[in-house]
Amino acid sequence: MTREAARPALGGTTVVAAGMMVSNVVVYGFSVASARLLVPAELGAVTALLGILLMGNVLSLGLQAATARRLAVDPARSAEIIGVVRRVMVLAGAAAGAVVALSSVALSPVLKLDSVVPVVLCGVTLVPLTVMGAEAGIAQGSERWRSLAAIYVANGLGRLVCGTAALLVEPSATSALVGIAIGALVPVLVGLPQLRGDAAPATRASRRPLMAETFHGTHALLAYFVLSSLDSLVARNRFDEHESGLYAAGLILTKAAMFLPQFVSVVLFPALARDRTSRSRARAVLLVGGCCAVAVAATAALPRVALVLVGGQQYQEIAGRLWLFALAGACLAIVNTLVLDALARHAQGIVALVWGAVAVLLGVAYGLDVHITGLVCSVAGVAATLALVVWLVPGRSRAPS
DSSP, X not given: OOHHHHHHHHHHHHHHHHHHHHHHHXXXXXXXXXXXXXXXXXXXXXXXXXXXXXXXXXXXXXXXXXXXXXXHHOGGGHHHHHHHHHHHHXXXXXXXXXXXXXXXXXXXXXXXXXXXHHHHHHHHHHHHHHHHXXXXXXXXXXXXXXXXXXXXXXXXXXXXXXXXXXXXXXXXXXXXXXXXXXXXXXXXXXXXXXXXXXXXXSSOOOSXXXXXXXXXXXXXXXXXXXXHHHHHXXXXXXXXXXXXXXXXXXXXXXXXXXXXXXXXXXXXXHHHHHXXXXXXXXXXXXXXXXXXXXXXXXXXXXXHHHHXXXXXXXXXXXXXXXXHHHHHHHHHHHHHHHHHHHHHTTOBSHHHHHHHHHHHHHHHHHHXXXXXXXXXXXXXXXXXXXXXXXHHOOXXXXXXX
């Protein structure tokens, strides 16, 4: 990369890093507010519901990745691509919301919930989140970093303000999901200008190629988010309510370490899509690994500070093990970078590897008598092994459609 080309990338990294940092901090603020306002049993329920929301949101992320890749490799057809994105996002949002809402009958007893309403609310929330994914994909692929940062910040603030306000009204899992659903509308409003496009396309392009690529990206990201959220569901289902709440508190650090370096993959995604060498891939992994190493070292050195960040003295039983949660998040962050690299290159084979890791983790979690330490160590070990395998077997790249 030349010095002239590096300057916009550096500026974009700074803007997106700042925006995502603000977003992650305020989302983390909602997690802390939940830990402070809810008893451990209710916190475990909210954490499990957020895991469902995270997995259901993969369609939004798949649409974002497909949109960003197409705009990055073919900017001359941006108006046509944006027109197709507008049509696809409507179908995708309705499908994601309906599937999760209908699954409430099966998921509610698994998560030991008294009502199907919280899971239905997860489905409702996915509709605006899918629209946000389309908006973010347009901004990312067009390298409009300020607009992308604004969308991320709005998403975090919407969750913090609306979610916390709902918990103050009634400290329950259902109330938390009502607030999150309302807060999801905020980034949609901020990102609306992205959907206008630069000009009207001359022809009405087929939406099938974008839908196919979105499906492939969604499948890969679904596998990843199942892997990264599976332990929260296992803990809720397998542990007693107290242990489940302790594990949920530790997961606050796991998610923090997992999302902390995410700005690297976001900014480098267009470069990964255009780069036919492994240079951008190596740079992304090194940057993410460096950020994660700092997070794990800080947690290990300052466990009492970390304990304050996850909810305070009521979770002191896991103070000495919080660095393990940060380590698990770090390993998952590297896997996330490699999955996004595969999507940027339109590479095949990543999905099977991630689903294989999910199967291994399930086998360990239910085949052995694991508790808090055993489960978090299993997540870290499986994720680290998967990252190594994906790095050594990057998959075949395919030319864009």
